Structures are given as C-alpha cells and as structure tokens.
Amino acid sequence: MNALLLTEYMKLEMVEMPEPEFGVDDVLVRVRACGICGSDVHGFDGSSGRRNPPLVMGHEAAGEVAAFGANVGDLKPGDRVTFDSTVYCGQCFFCARGEANLCENRQVIGVAPKEYRRHGAFAEFVTVPRRIVYKLPESFPFEQAALIEAVSIGVHAVSISPIKLGDTAVVVGAGMIGTVTLQAARAAGCTRVIALDIDDVKLEQAKRMGATDVLNPHKVDAPAEVLKMTEGRGAGVGFECVGYTESVATAVNCVRKGGSVTLVGNLSQKIDLPLQYVVTRQIRLQGSCASNGEYPQCIDLMARGVIKVAPLISAYAPLAEGPSWFNRLYHHEPNLMKVVLRP
Ligand SMILES: [Zn+2]
Numbered sequence: 001m002n003a004l005l006l007t008e009y010m011k012l013e014m015v016e017m018p019e020p021e022f023g024v025d026d027v028l029v030r031v032r033a034c035g036i037c038g039s040d041v042h043g044f045d046g047s048s049g050r051r052n053p054p055l056v057m058g059h060e061a062a063g064e065v066a067a068f069g070a071n072v073g074d075l076k077p078g079d080r081v082t083f084d085s086t087v088y089c090g091q092c093f094f095c096a097r098g099e100a101n102l103c104e105n106r107q108v109i110g111v112a113p114k115e116y117r118r119h120g121a122f123a124e125f126v127t128v129p130r131r132i133v134y135k136l137p138e139s140f141p142f143e144q145a146a147l148i149e150a151v152s153i154g155v156h157a158v159s160i161s162p163i164k165l166g167d168t169a170v171v172v173g174a175g176m177i178g179t180v181t182l183q184a185a186r187a188a189g190c191t192r193v194i195a196l197d198i199d200d201v202k203l204e205q206a207k208r209m210g211a212t213d214v215l216n217p218h219k220v221d222a223p224a225e226v227l228k229m230t231e232g233r234g235a236g237v238g239f240e241c242v243g244y245t246e247s248v249a250t251a252v253n254c255v256r257k258g259g260s261v262t263l264v265g266n267l268s269q270k271i272d273l274p275l276q277y278v279v280t281r282q283i284r285l286q287g288s289c290a291s292n293g294e295y296p297q298c299i300d301l302m303a304r305g306v307i308k309v310a311p312l313i314s315a316y317a318p319l320a321e322g323p324s325w326f327n328r329l330y331h332h333e334p335n336l337m338k339v340v341l342r343p
C-alpha cells in the first residue's frame, strides 16, 4: 500500500509498505480521509518527542471496512466508519471506572513514544481494534468524519463542565478546538458564548459558527467587557483552548466567583497562575484530556448540523501532497485551519 512515512524528523516520504496485519479483534480500515492534527506537526519537527520515526502518523480518520478479525461479527466490508484516536485496554482501574481516556495502558494511533509504535492513517489502510470503531451514517462525508476526533475534544470538555441552561460561557482561543467547543457549549445550554482570540479572522469565523459575541484581548480589556455583559459578575464557565500564562489568566479573569474554567489547551508545560484570585473567588479549574467515548454523540451532533465543521476544512488534498501541506502548516501559513488528506 501507499503510505506517508515520517522517515526522519522534518522528512515525510510517500513509500510502498506492506498492508498492516490485523488480529482477531481488529478491523482493517481503508482510509478515505485523515486530518493533519497540530500534534502531527509537532511530531513532524520532533518537538513533542512522541512520534519517533519511522512512523506513519495520522489519528483523525475515517474510511470503509476492508476486512476484520474472526471475533468481529457486527461489521461488513464497505461499512463507513471512523475510529477513536485512543486505544484503551478495557481492563485497568480507570477503564473499569468508565474513564477510558485515562487508561493506564493508553496508546494513540499514529504515535510512537519510547514504549510503543502504532502506525496511523496517513496510508491506504490502518488497523484498529473493533472497540474503538464507530459506524457513520450513509450520507456523512468522509472529510467531515475526519474531524470527529477534534469535535470529541470539545464535546468532552463541555460534558465534564458544570453548565446550567442559560449560562454564559467564555471560550479563549478560536482555533479548531475552540470553535468546536463553543458550538458544543451552545448545544449544552449556554445561551451566550463569548469567543476570545487575538486573530480577528478567527473571531469572524467564530461568529459565523455560533459565538454570540467576540472579543480581541489585544484590542480591548476582555475581562472588563465580559463583566459589562454579565451585570458585573463574569461568565459562569470558561474554556481555555490555548494554554499560555496570559490566556489562562484571561479565562480566569472572565469567570464569576464560584465559576469554573475547563483547561483544554496546553501549549505550555508550565504557566504562572493567579493563585490567590482563584482561591479567594472559589474558581474551579478542571483539566480535560482527549475524549471518553463521546463519538456517537459527536456523530449525531454533526449529522444534525448542531456542530458544523465544513467551514473549518481549509483543504482536502491527495495523500501525495501531504509533505507540502505539512510544510505549510509547520510555517504557520495564515488562515490555514484543518487540512484533510485523501489516500
Ligand atoms: Zn489530533
């Protein structure tokens, strides 16, 4: 099969590889679309340390069932499917608690840290366990299905946040994750969703995608504006989708006493936190990791148009063009959001 292989850092090559083998509980998927994730770009340059070459990256994918192992009885060839990026063991303490995203033996598709190597979906075929495969509705486009993984991050963040009908939410960062998070927050009952970003183009898009208000913290005092909109109290819930000291402080300063901030972005390993402000205002900080089996909800929300992703897809290109798209993403070409490759 053809595959886009990371042969060394900063070097992606189209190569001929054997089709992946599959075990009795596995599904062989013929990949029709695979999104380039920000984490793949950090894998490409070696900065994350989690994608040691040689590796086929790619974990945001959809396609058709090509074959399956003997224990798989409920799929047929040609079924349209997507799959979770996380392979969980189903047996550890956290899996038993229903927290598969925190699995002790968690592996990620298309990732190769020191402990394991799991080839991903920038290839004609990929093998995944049946328990992470989800069927897609007949009319669901593959290139949109490749964004379910990103949607699931926002849906999970919202689902673990204390939201009440009629709440105001602040979403800091209007990139891919921020934009799906704001849509999920609206769907969960936030009637006012204020998106913050330092890029006005992203704010315009956030507005088209359902933000009721947008603020650029480089141009206005965003927390002061949020207080004005909320009778001087602040928003009930904040979502931080960036991960820098300044952006986390902005999120914290935008929520009311007793409010919560869900931390999704983690661009920095460490930040300075306004600790006394958080403690004395009893603000709850909640980390959110990946997603925990929210795929069926995501598929439904997208199929019904409650969460829209089509405007976030910048390009849908052949796999062979992968190296040049990685380069463009690596160099932060403006207005480039999600690039989906088609094997
Ligand atoms: Zn990803």
Ligand SMILES: [Zn+2]
Binding pocket: 088, 089, 090, 091, 092, 093, 094, 095, 100, 102, 103, 104, 105, 106
């Ligand atoms: Zn587990």
